[in-house]
Amino acid sequence: MATDIMTRDDVTALVIAAKKRKKLSWEGIAEEVGMSPIWTHMVATGMGAAPKEKAEILGRLLDLPEAAVAELQECPSKDWNRDIPTDPCIYRLYEIAGVFGPSFKAMVHEKFGDGIMSAIDFDMSVSRVEDPKGDRVKVEMTGKFLAYKAW
Amino acid sequence: MATDIMTRDDVTALVIAAKKRKKLSWEGIAEEVGMSPIWTHMVATGMGAAPKEKAEILGRLLDLPEAAVAELQECPSKDWNRDIPTDPCIYRLYEIAGVFGPSFKAMVHEKFGDGIMSAIDFDMSVSRVEDPKGDRVKVEMTGKFLAYKAW
Amino acid sequence: MATDIMTRDDVTALVIAAKKRKKLSWEGIAEEVGMSPIWTHMVATGMGAAPKEKAEILGRLLDLPEAAVAELQECPSKDWNRDIPTDPCIYRLYEIAGVFGPSFKAMVHEKFGDGIMSAIDFDMSVSRVEDPKGDRVKVEMTGKFLAYKAW
Amino acid sequence: MATDIMTRDDVTALVIAAKKRKKLSWEGIAEEVGMSPIWTHMVATGMGAAPKEKAEILGRLLDLPEAAVAELQECPSKDWNRDIPTDPCIYRLYEIAGVFGPSFKAMVHEKFGDGIMSAIDFDMSVSRVEDPKGDRVKVEMTGKFLAYKAW
Amino acid sequence: MATDIMTRDDVTALVIAAKKRKKLSWEGIAEEVGMSPIWTHMVATGMGAAPKEKAEILGRLLDLPEAAVAELQECPSKDWNRDIPTDPCIYRLYEIAGVFGPSFKAMVHEKFGDGIMSAIDFDMSVSRVEDPKGDRVKVEMTGKFLAYKAW
Amino acid sequence: MATDIMTRDDVTALVIAAKKRKKLSWEGIAEEVGMSPIWTHMVATGMGAAPKEKAEILGRLLDLPEAAVAELQECPSKDWNRDIPTDPCIYRLYEIAGVFGPSFKAMVHEKFGDGIMSAIDFDMSVSRVEDPKGDRVKVEMTGKFLAYKAW
Amino acid sequence: MATDIMTRDDVTALVIAAKKRKKLSWEGIAEEVGMSPIWTHMVATGMGAAPKEKAEILGRLLDLPEAAVAELQECPSKDWNRDIPTDPCIYRLYEIAGVFGPSFKAMVHEKFGDGIMSAIDFDMSVSRVEDPKGDRVKVEMTGKFLAYKAW
Amino acid sequence: MATDIMTRDDVTALVIAAKKRKKLSWEGIAEEVGMSPIWTHMVATGMGAAPKEKAEILGRLLDLPEAAVAELQECPSKDWNRDIPTDPCIYRLYEIAGVFGPSFKAMVHEKFGDGIMSAIDFDMSVSRVEDPKGDRVKVEMTGKFLAYKAW
Amino acid sequence: MATDIMTRDDVTALVIAAKKRKKLSWEGIAEEVGMSPIWTHMVATGMGAAPKEKAEILGRLLDLPEAAVAELQECPSKDWNRDIPTDPCIYRLYEIAGVFGPSFKAMVHEKFGDGIMSAIDFDMSVSRVEDPKGDRVKVEMTGKFLAYKAW
Amino acid sequence: MATDIMTRDDVTALVIAAKKRKKLSWEGIAEEVGMSPIWTHMVATGMGAAPKEKAEILGRLLDLPEAAVAELQECPSKDWNRDIPTDPCIYRLYEIAGVFGPSFKAMVHEKFGDGIMSAIDFDMSVSRVEDPKGDRVKVEMTGKFLAYKAW
Incomplete structure (x- = not known):
């Protein structure tokens, strides 16, 4: 069923694709955003909500569509694997x-x-x-x- | 069946009992041992092997029997709960x-x-x-x- | 191996036995302790540390030995069943x-x-x-x- | 295989998309529905059956198709994660x-x-x-x- | 550590031992108690609280000590195996x-x-x-x- | 990869869609089939094989394609969730x-x-x-x- | 708490000890009992109930006490490990x-x-x-x- | 992403579809292949590698494409459910x-x-x-x- | 949602398809790459990052697109099944x-x-x-x- | 219940205690037994059956009682933890x-x-x-x- 929802996973995929295409590093992205690299990575990959201003910087830097910028400001479900990861x-x-x-x-x-x-x-x-x-x-x-x- | 084995859990119980009886802190014990508090706690409670010299200081400080001092120098099985703890x-x-x-x-x-x-x-x-x-x-x-x- | 340690489970068993023997209710115990019934039950059965004064009231009320009163003041390991209970x-x-x-x-x-x-x-x-x-x-x-x- | 079934998950996705598009809050939706916010959220996101009248209000408010309004009145399978969630x-x-x-x-x-x-x-x-x-x-x-x- | 507590498991063991020794059936016990066999078995083996009068009949019938009769009246923790049993x-x-x-x-x-x-x-x-x-x-x-x- | 197989889940989806569209009840369907409601529901939703004659009644009643009527006669894999369900x-x-x-x-x-x-x-x-x-x-x-x- | 109950595990331990002491094989025991070796082993180690006559032969052959012979005739809880065994x-x-x-x-x-x-x-x-x-x-x-x- | 790989599951689906369409039995297929029914079923549904000659007979009998016949000769990953199945x-x-x-x-x-x-x-x-x-x-x-x- | 990301699983699928199409062995591929067969298989199927030079050899040998060659140089998430595999x-x-x-x-x-x-x-x-x-x-x-x- | 059984775990405990008391190494024990260190350790700690001659050497070397020497020759249940160990x-x-x-x-x-x-x-x-x-x-x-x- 087609809907107009962009999920947080969709946003994460867009973020990672843009980072590769533009050959950016997380440290570089964080510097642009004006926050620490850990916080920036966490929010950009779906484990936290970004304030409006930070979401918009990410959007400009990574050419994200408006719906993605809006989604970055939502409080995500911070699900992590309760089985201990093997990586x-x-x-x-x-x-x-x-x-x-x-x-x-x-x-x-x-x-x-x-x-x-x-x-x-x-x-x-x-x-x-x-x-x-x-x-x-x-x-x-x-x-x-x-x-x-x-x- | 009675044996002459002192297990690592027995040693840990002796350590904790002596620490309470003598009203010591982990920081104080670590200072006597000449190592950091985390390392000292870890070894004294069964997650690591102590060098002979450090085991003997622990033994004197906590009135441990000779078998306990020997056991502290063995390489323990560092088992931890693979289910995520709830504490x-x-x-x-x-x-x-x-x-x-x-x-x-x-x-x-x-x-x-x-x-x-x-x-x-x-x-x-x-x-x-x-x-x-x-x-x-x-x-x-x-x-x-x-x-x-x-x- | 005999030790001089009284575990938190031992204290809980003593508390429940005394409560039955003296025909007390948790509400009644809480009133004596001067705290709420939930907090009082939680601390008395091993899910929290009691301030010294509260531990001593519990000790007098339930005829607990000194080692039990001391143990009530320790920070317990608040382990609960990570499998959903069936009761x-x-x-x-x-x-x-x-x-x-x-x-x-x-x-x-x-x-x-x-x-x-x-x-x-x-x-x-x-x-x-x-x-x-x-x-x-x-x-x-x-x-x-x-x-x-x-x- | 194409069928004419709209699942409850489809309805939930429609509800969330409409809420974002129309910039509504759950409190606001609940007020329109005339029920509490918790009950309204629960039913609108698939954990309960709505009476016909309430389903129709939700349908009008959120522009839901008729099949979605009908589905909201079905008794759903209230499945929740029996592993303790990590959010x-x-x-x-x-x-x-x-x-x-x-x-x-x-x-x-x-x-x-x-x-x-x-x-x-x-x-x-x-x-x-x-x-x-x-x-x-x-x-x-x-x-x-x-x-x-x-x- | 010796205590004066009789646990519910202790009571169940006493009940089963007495039933064998006296060559009783659950149907016979239930008839004496004046309740159904399922309810009687469930309560006598620790999955429910008995009213005072029924606990006392069970006590007389099975020669239970007073502490066991009291324990039968407590609300037990009705724990059952959340893994599907293999019997x-x-x-x-x-x-x-x-x-x-x-x-x-x-x-x-x-x-x-x-x-x-x-x-x-x-x-x-x-x-x-x-x-x-x-x-x-x-x-x-x-x-x-x-x-x-x-x- | 496109194949000519209709799975049992496909059949179940068709059955439920037809039941809604035709506003039938399970009791009504069972009466037509000439069997009990529980057996009829179980077979129609994939937990048992229907005799040829019963499958054909279901097919006529619910407008099922021939492949679905054939599939209803196969012995299904009666998989159920070995974790206890939460509904x-x-x-x-x-x-x-x-x-x-x-x-x-x-x-x-x-x-x-x-x-x-x-x-x-x-x-x-x-x-x-x-x-x-x-x-x-x-x-x-x-x-x-x-x-x-x-x- | 001392009781007069002999559990099925106690009986199994007695059986295995007697088999070793008397240097018997399961085939030999089965021949005495007049049943197949698999059935005999299964019943003698707690996975089935023995008819009175067979229990008594086992009792005589393995010097079991009367309580063990009685226990062999009870319907045991046939619990096996629902996790796949590693032996x-x-x-x-x-x-x-x-x-x-x-x-x-x-x-x-x-x-x-x-x-x-x-x-x-x-x-x-x-x-x-x-x-x-x-x-x-x-x-x-x-x-x-x-x-x-x-x- | 489109690839030219036919997975073993694709082959199994083709096999089952052809067997239904041609109204064959496993015993009949096995006879043509010249092997036992259990071995034939196991290999045809992805739990073993077929020798070239046997794979080709299966291919002719069930109208399988060349890629499927090749895949039948690969050593598959014989994954089975380590949770005990409920069928x-x-x-x-x-x-x-x-x-x-x-x-x-x-x-x-x-x-x-x-x-x-x-x-x-x-x-x-x-x-x-x-x-x-x-x-x-x-x-x-x-x-x-x-x-x-x-x- | 369409993106320009090629995942590591996509790369693995391309690698296995090319290996079959070109009838190569892992030993042969490893020889071309100039590394051991185990290391080569591991990296080519997604359990490690390849140095640029090795990734390019793999790309030429297996006709991989540029995005796949780039992906082979990324540090993958080395996830393996924490349940013991059944193959x-x-x-x-x-x-x-x-x-x-x-x-x-x-x-x-x-x-x-x-x-x-x-x-x-x-x-x-x-x-x-x-x-x-x-x-x-x-x-x-x-x-x-x-x-x-x-x- | 007292029995005359010495379990394999009892034997392992005796072996480890004797090794410490006599300050032996596994390499030294293996040399005496005339087998490799891995095999010797495995059999001596309960994961395999020893031939009579090897069991008797172990018995003499480690002062094991006759029942332990007999137990070493039994085929043990080689149970290992199907959850991946954390040591x-x-x-x-x-x-x-x-x-x-x-x-x-x-x-x-x-x-x-x-x-x-x-x-x-x-x-x-x-x-x-x-x-x-x-x-x-x-x-x-x-x-x-x-x-x-x-x-």
């Missing part, structure tokens, strides 16, 4: 969460008490650190601490 | 890996090419960052980049 | 989340934008509403809205 | 059911005896509560208590 | 639900509209029907129809 | 099998010995029973008892 | 069912029509066939054909 | 493997030692056995015994 | 990992200490070894040892 | 099977035709290869090729 690059993040997660939890409770690090009021960056024994990937994250309410 | 504090790490994992992968490939961030040649820290809008949990990780071999 | 009374909560969850999400985004209702900075109550066609269970919840950070 | 906004409802579900069950049995809160003879609302420490999402539900029959 | 006798019930379930749903909606057959306000019996081609098992169930509320 | 109307059948299944098994063995109720040599009906406290759904099933062979 | 010897049976199952189904329907081979009114044998290219395992099964009832 | 006719094979598998394993080890019955060097037949109490399905299999290597 | 040829690799994996781990730790064999800095070959008792498949792998970092 | 050292073997498995299958079929590498008539070794860029783990396996039978 080796992403899997290692889960192995880290599995092996080091209990130690992370112990540190959070020792420093803050009962509560969590927010995954919503949250930011993250990835950078390259030179090292004579082999360069390293550096990941930095901060998330607001949220204490359990008692009532 | 809210640990779950958020998986939600981050789910929501931001594809963006992490895009950054790694853009900066390094086809390969991964090692979860073995890897380190991690957790700290508290003061913030007037609510203090934040900060997580820093570095892992060696490993490129896929071509042959 | 019909609890299952209905999941059926509600399944059938009405997308409508809930649409309302949250329409009223607040991209973000979530916190399950940490959160409270909840259950009450009985008389109704000539059959009394009703009333559930009220409030949770802080958390907006996704952009950076 | 963070919906996931928090399940985390609440997991962490607080046993306390909910204890309250229901303490106030009513052996039985359940119906998820069928049930209503629900979502509203925004202003709060100087950050506005809160408020959820209210009532469901008829059903006692287990003994025979 | 061939029980599996066939699920195969029937799988093969004939959609036909059952079509009949309910055709006769009643949008709603369900209650599994709470529900009764069931099993009997033997003589048949020259081989005797048949007959199952009869009735459950109250519950219509979806519109609000 | 509330069908789910309740599984909840009944879960909560009351062990009691059903106990009755079968008490009345017949080791064996099962057949789900193949089996029949079932659904009817409406008036009741001043709310009408009830009545389900009746009989299945041949099959004893385990000993050899 | 290579048993796994191959499932691989055969997976690879050749659809061909088996096609043959059954071609020779009998819509129905199944009973797994209840069923027998099976395993034997060794000499072959110069390597001896072969031979498995023979027969099960009663059951036709789907139409009503 | 009742095939399910019974798994129930047999579940209930009788441990007895099968005991017989293999008693007669041959540590090893398995091959599912590769394997053959199987299905036949109809007349029986006054109801005809029976007979299944015969032989597989080469493979002993575990010690080195 | 018998591949399944045996998993059975080996299951049965012999713990012995592999013991050897690695005995020879190297706590760490792993890399699956990234890794190579592998498959060859045929003649043997009078039946030819054998030989698999050789080497992977860099990675020691757990302590910090 | 990083073992997981990498599965990642290799996932990423390189299809390439392995292509090589086997190109060199041998339709069939598999046996995991039963199979051997394996692990060794350390010095390398200036970091030492490597080398794994070698051979398994008999088994061709699919046609009949």
Whole structure:
């Protein structure tokens, strides 16, 4: 059945095609948008809503149709695979969460008490650190601490 | 059937009991051991092997029997739950890996090419960052980049 | 292997046994503790950490040993069954989340934008509403809205 | 194979497209329909059957074809994902059911005896509560208590 | 850790042991209790709460200790295996639900509209029907129809 | 790739479309076919093979093409979802099998010995029973008892 | 809690211990019992009920206590692992069912029509066939054909 | 994207369509091919590679295009559903493997030692056995015994 | 929605079609590319990124369009089935990992200490070894040892 | 219930305890037994049956009781976790099977035709290869090729 809906997956496909055609990098796109590369990639590939102004920059930069620019501003369904992914690059993040997660939890409770690090009021960056024994990937994250309410 | 084996779970139980009895913190234990708090917690609770010297410090600090000190030096089976855990504090790490994992992968490939961030040649820290809008949990990780071999 | 650890499950068993022996209700216990019945039940059965003062009231009321009172103040591992439970009374909560969850999400985004209702900075109550066609269970919840950070 | 069937998913797609095109809100649609926003969203997106009169209002408001108006009156298969969803906004409802579900069950049995809160003879609302420490999402539900029959 | 709690599983084990020792049948026990065999078996093996009077008859009949008689009156957690069981006798019930379930749903909606057959306000019996081609098992169930509320 | 095969799902879609277009009920169709409503619905929607004569009545009644009438006579793959379905109307059948299944098994063995109720040599009906406290759904099933062979 | 119940698993453990101690083979036990080896093994290890006479022979042969002989006559819960087992010897049976199952189904329907081979009114044998290219395992099964009832 | 590949599923669909159109039986096809019905069905529906000569007979008999005849000679990916299928006719094979598998394993080890019955060097037949109490399905299999290597 | 994206799956389909059409073997393709057959197959079917020069050789050899040659140089998402595959040829690799994996781990730790064999800095070959008792498949792998970092 | 059975897990625990107490290595044990280290570890930890002579050497070397020596000669149930293990050292073997498995299958079929590498008539070794860029783990396996039978 033909409809006039452009889904978020359609937008993501348009974004990736334009990025290849124009030989852009995510860092370059992020600089144009004026946001960090992780946030920019996440929003451009369907895991977050862009403010109007940022959606319009993406639209101009990537020649997106108006419907795609509108769709970028919708709150998407942030579905991710609840089975642990097998792509080796992403899997290692889960192995880290599995092996080091209990130690992370112990540190959070020792420093803050009962509560969590927010995954919503949250930011993250990835950078390259030179090292004579082999360069390293550096990941930095901060998330607001949220204490359990008692009532 | 009675045996003379002390399992790693037995050692972990002894460690946690001694830490409570002696009112120690993980940061304090780590300082005595001369290693980081995350590494110290991980090894003391069964996710890694301790060098002989570090195992002996843990043994003295926590009054562990000789068999426990020996067990701490064995390479454990680092089993973690392949179902995503439900404890809210640990779950958020998986939600981050789910929501931001594809963006992490895009950054790694853009900066390094086809390969991964090692979860073995890897380190991690957790700290508290003061913030007037609510203090934040900060997580820093570095892992060696490993490129896929071509042959 | 004998240890001096009292686990959280041991504390829960002691709490339930004392409640039966003393013929107390959760509402009655909550009133003594000075907190709501849901919070009191949750903490007393191992899903949250009690402030020292509240743990001590629970200890006096239920004749708990000192180790149990200490354990009530620890941040527990809040593990719940990631398979949807089959007990019909609890299952209905999941059926509600399944059938009405997308409508809930649409309302949250329409009223607040991209973000979530916190399950940490959160409270909840259950009450009985008389109704000539059959009394009703009333559930009220409030949770802080958390907006996704952009950076 | 071409058939003259319009599925419920087709109707949902038409509804969402029309809502965007006409820049309507769910609250606005609900007001026109004369029902609550949650019920209206649920029925319009395929989780319930609409009475003839309500289906026709939806049809006029959203320019739906006659087949769609007829389909809205059919009893749909209310399938929801029995794996816990990963979208963070919906996931928090399940985390609440997991962490607080046993306390909910204890309250229901303490106030009513052996039985359940119906998820069928049930209503629900979502509203925004202003709060100087950050506005809160408020959820209210009532469901008829059903006692287990003994025979 | 020793406690004074008798769990529901303990009660079930006592019930089955007494039934064997006294060479009773479920039909005979049900007759003494004055209820149907299905209800009696279900309650005596932990899937429902017994009224005080019925619990006491079961106690006298099966020589149960006082704590067991009290436990029979508690609202149990009616946990059943959400994986389809493999015991061939029980599996066939699920195969029937799988093969004939959609036909059952079509009949309910055709006769009643949008709603369900209650599994709470529900009764069931099993009997033997003589048949020259081989005797048949007959199952009869009735459950109250519950219509979806519109609000 | 175009082929001359009409699958069973194609036939089911044709059946449902014709039923709507001609405003028939399952009871009405069954009466024409001269079989029970449950059997008729099951066969017409792909869970069983129809004898030639019954397939031809269905074909005439619903204007099915010859290929569909032929396909109705094939033995279908009776696949059903081995995950328990979430549609509330069908789910309740599984909840009944879960909560009351062990009691059903106990009755079968008490009345017949080791064996099962057949789900193949089996029949079932659904009817409406008036009741001043709310009408009830009545389900009746009989299945041949099959004893385990000993050899 | 101490009870006077001997479970079926206890009986199986007794059977296997006695078989080793007395250096018996399953073929030898079956000959004493006067039944086939497969049936004898199945019943003696908890997958079926033995007639009184056969249970008593097993009891005498294996020095089982009276409670075990009684338990052998009960209808057991024939639970098997619904996850496909990994033991290579048993796994191959499932691989055969997976690879050749659809061909088996096609043959059954071609020779009998819509129905199944009973797994209840069923027998099976395993034997060794000499072959110069390597001896072969031979498995023979027969099960009663059951036709789907139409009503 | 259009390609010149004919997949194995395309071939299977062509085979089944031709078999219906020409009103052939699997026994008849197998006779023409000069192989057993089970092997013929398995290879013709994508679970094995056919030798050139047999593929060509199938091609002539069923009017298959050249690309299909070539595809029949490829080694297919023999994927089968690792979840136990629910079609009742095939399910019974798994129930047999579940209930009788441990007895099968005991017989293999008693007669041959540590090893398995091959599912590769394997053959199987299905036949109809007349029986006054109801005809029976007979299944015969032989597989080469493979002993575990010690080195 | 039409886009100008050629996915990796499209490239794989083109590769396999060309290989059949040109009657090439993987060994022959690998020789042209100047790399090992395993690496060549892996990259050509979407499990790795090819250096520009190798992608261009593949393009010329298999008449791939320019977009496919570009796609071969992208870092793919190396997704593999986290459920153990059922194809018998591949399944045996998993059975080996299951049965012999713990012995592999013991050897690695005995020879190297706590760490792993890399699956990234890794190579592998498959060859045929003649043997009078039946030819054998030989698999050789080497992977860099990675020691757990302590910090 | 006390029995005279020593399970295979009991034997494994005895073996590991004796190895630690006597400070033996698997290579040293294997040399005494006169077999390879992988085979020796596998049999000594419960994944295979030992010939009488080898079991007796193990018994003398590790001071095992007579019942353990007898148990080592039984054919064990070689159960392994059908969920992919999370221990990083073992997981990498599965990642290799996932990423390189299809390439392995292509090589086997190109060199041998339709069939598999046996995991039963199979051997394996692990060794350390010095390398200036970091030492490597080398794994070698051979398994008999088994061709699919046609009949």
